[in-house]
Amino acid sequence: MRPFSTSALLIAVSCWGVLSCAVLAQANPAANATKPLVILVSLDGFKPSYLTEVETPHLFYLAQQGSQAKGLISAFPSLTFPNHVTLVTGQTPDHHGIVNNTMTDPATTQRFTLGSREAVENPMWWQEALPLWVTLRQQGKIASTLFWPGSEAPIQGVMPNDWMRYNHHMTHEARLETLLGWLSRVEAQRPDFVTLYFSDLDSAGHSAGPDSEAVRLATRKVDQSIGHLVAALKQRGVWTQTTLVIVSDHGMALSPPEKVIQAKTALAAFPDARWEWLGATAGVRLNGESTDGVMTALSKLSNVACWPKASMPKRFRFGTHRRIPDIVCLSDIGYSVSDNPERKGPLGQHGYDPELTDMHGILIVSGPRIRQAQLELVSNLEVYGLLVNLLNVKAEKNDGENTLSPLVLKPPSAAGMP
Numbered sequence: 001m002r003p004f005s006t007s008a009l010l011i012a013v014s015c016w017g018v019l020s021c022a023v024l025a026q027a028n029p030a031a032n033a034t035k036p037l038v039i040l041v042s043l044d045g046f047k048p049s050y051l052t053e054v055e056t057p058h059l060f061y062l063a064q065q066g067s068q069a070k071g072l073i074s075a076f077p078s079l080t081f082p083n084h085v086t087l088v089t090g091q092t093p094d095h096h097g098i099v100n101n102t103m104t105d106p107a108t109t110q111r112f113t114l115g116s117r118e119a120v121e122n123p124m125w126w127q128e129a130l131p132l133w134v135t136l137r138q139q140g141k142i143a144s145t146l147f148w149p150g151s152e153a154p155i156q157g158v159m160p161n162d163w164m165r166y167n168h169h170m171t172h173e174a175r176l177e178t179l180l181g182w183l184s185r186v187e188a189q190r191p192d193f194v195t196l197y198f199s200d201l202d203s204a205g206h207s208a209g210p211d212s213e214a215v216r217l218a219t220r221k222v223d224q225s226i227g228h229l230v231a232a233l234k235q236r237g238v239w240t241q242t243t244l245v246i247v248s249d250h251g252m253a254l255s256p257p258e259k260v261i262q263a264k265t266a267l268a269a270f271p272d273a274r275w276e277w278l279g280a281t282a283g284v285r286l287n288g289e290s291t292d293g294v295m296t297a298l299s300k301l302s303n304v305a306c307w308p309k310a311s312m313p314k315r316f317r318f319g320t321h322r323r324i325p326d327i328v329c330l331s332d333i334g335y336s337v338s339d340n341p342e343r344k345g346p347l348g349q350h351g352y353d354p355e356l357t358d359m360h361g362i363l364i365v366s367g368p369r370i371r372q373a374q375l376e377l378v379s380n381l382e383v384y385g386l387l388v389n390l391l392n393v394k395a396e397k398n399d400g401e402n403t404l405s406p407l408v409l410k411p412p413s414a415a416g417m418p
């Protein structure tokens with residue numbers, strides 16, 4: 001394996017783009033700091049197979065120096081919002097209540113969609129589990145989010161110390177400059193925990209498929225930004241206190257147009273039943289129609305399995321929440337359920353069985369407190385327990401088993417921590 005030059009990295013990425021050298025070169029308020037910093041980075045839709053020494057040298061180096069999982073297994077369903085909330089609560093979607101990117105709450109009949117600002121900022125959707133930033137604030141720490149699902153609504157009346165309305169078009173440079181601005185505060189005021197989010201891999205994977213040139217370019221871009229972040233943290237003297245926890249929420253699978261499951265007429269004999277979810281994971285709200293009758297009708301569809309929500313396979317840990325429709329369907333990989341006969345795309349999809357290799361995300365943990373280790377597959381329910389331990393706060397009730405910390409944390413004496 002080719003040795004990697006950290007000094008070359010530092011020189012190459014000292015200043016760039018709109019991240020001004022002035023921000024990087026300003027007086028270093030953290031030079032004598034001892035307060036740990038945890039940075040949780042989500043690279044949406046980043047598959048383990050994208051990680052290579054040639055295409056992603058910075059991530060590759062962090063993985064070599066720290067701990068890396070063979071894959072991070074999503075919670076069911078393998079969709080963006082449910083899994084981001086799982087990562088910061090340690091709870092299954094069935095428990096935290098963000099059960100899909102699009103959902104209806106029968107208690108209020110309100111509809112949640114990613115694009116609805118009213119929904120995203122409405123605490124009603126988010127209040128069933130406390131995300132880490134709320135716990136941190138309640139226990140006297142400082143937590144700031146540069147985009148994370150749930151961070152735009154007060155939960156138990158608490159927002160992150162710093163947060164922003166989601167702006168898909170905010171450049172990587174602007175995101176990093178904002179983040180570094182927060183981290184440049186005097187130690188008593190700088191965050192203990194920050195999040196950072198890049199969506200490039202998800203967007204490229206959906207539009208061009210997971211093995212496309214667009215994905216390769218997005219991979220390189222995201223990797224460069226990680227390199228810039230590390231270099232800036234080193235330059236500011238914060239790196240020695242920092243643990244980077246780099247995750248993705250799910251993988252991506254090729255979903256060619258011929259693999260669309262046309263379901264428009266499947267419910268024709270049941271006028272009150274509705275497809276409430278469509279895609280790789282689909283769902284039917286019965287509205288009083290017969291479970292057995294609709295199940296029989298759905299059994300005629302190919303390449304998709306359906307269950308009454310209470311009868312889902314146990315391993316999915318999914319099916320009790322009121323926001324889950326009465327019947328849940330899961331497409332075979334590459335397929336998706338549609339009620340639009342004209343539908344052609346997207347070329348890449350997720351939402352399939354989280355245990356399939358194509359649905360696995362990444363987990364890289366790096367920093368002075370982290371041991372060098374290659375891990376097997378890790379459930380993303382375990383990430384919360386690691387974050388809680390790194391930040392030294394008391395965990396909320398969660399579905400993790402605290403199995404990750406013993407695998408990745410150095411013993412305190414070896415880590416040089418008090």
Ligand SMILES: [Zn+2]
Pocket residue numbers: 044045079080081202249250
């Ligand atoms: Zn995603």
